[in-house]
Amino acid sequence: MGSPKRSNGVPEMAEPDRSDPVPLLYGELADWYPLLTPVDDYADEAGLYLRLFEDHCRHAPRTLLDLGSGGGHVAAYLKATLRCTLVDLSPAMLALSRRLNPECEHLQGDMRALRLWRTFDGVLLHDAVSYMATREDLARAIATAYAHTAPGGVALFQPDFVAETFAPGTETGGNDAEGRALRYLEWRWAPASCGSSYVTDMAYLLRDTNDALEVHHDRHQMGLFSQADWLELIGATGFQPLAIAVAHSSPGEAGAVVLLGLRPVMGSES
Ligand SMILES: C[S@@+](CC[C@H](N)C(=O)[O-])C[C@H]1O[C@@H](n2cnc3c(N)ncnc32)[C@H](O)[C@@H]1O
Helix, strand or coil, X not given: CCCCCCCCCCCCCCCCCCCCCCCHHHCCCHHHHHHHCCHHHHHHHHHHHHHHHHHHCCCCCCEEEEECCCCCCCXXXXXXXXXXXXXXXXXXXXXXXXXXXXXXXXXXCCCCCXXXXXXXXXXXXXXXXXXXXXXXXXXXXXXXXXXXXXXXXXXXXXXXXXXXXXXXXXXXXXXXXXXXXXXXXXXXXXXXXXXXXXEEEEEEEEECCCCCEEEEEEEEEEECCCHHHHHHHHHHHXXXXXXXXXXXXXXXXXXXXXXXXXXXXXXXXX
């Protein structure tokens, strides 16, 4: 892990607008998150990401920065091989992840503005990058990834969809735990006026120990960019961009595209 100086040409980012509404799932309902998407479901994906880091990093990867680390469900697998630093906007999600991954470094931060002034062999922007709903926010997140990727290292972006793979749809699911249970309906749709975004409306039914049921609606505003836009933005930072089509085990992600940014070894300090 290196330590770039502030004069390395990467601009200090202005703070983005923090008035964006925080989805309930990452705030007051964060404790329910593992019942919506259990850690066991992430093993295959995590294995895929580790292989991609190992195949494309110019040296054996040892450190990872996970931007938008959520419950730490991917990191729970990667931490066996990589020393992980986990960053999320939400204190409630960081608290959840700390319980699962107490051995990992946890920091609160915004992927559109974070500057730690150190670099990592791998930088992961998993499904959280889907919350970049404007081209400007996406460019900021990619610039953050570049600023934290070591020379010869790899940034990996896994949006839920690119424009070419998006399809409106619904999914249902949920799980039981001791004394409580969650069921959800996920409804993805693109408003007629949408330029670079789509909406995921979530309905949660939460049953607690006393058998009482709560129902919540939670709207998630997501970004939608073509593969060409992704590659252009990744390339514009100084990364060598690469798109890889993968068959995914995650719901709604069949035929997903993983985008990589390979940071050159030479000339990467400018
Ligand atoms: C679906 S969860 C990520 C789950 C994660 N991949 C895991 O392994 O558990 C999405 C996360 O993105 C975070 N997030 C959304 N916008 C963000 C931003 N601008 N910067 C950092 N984190 C952000 C949310 O707080 C939330 O925890």
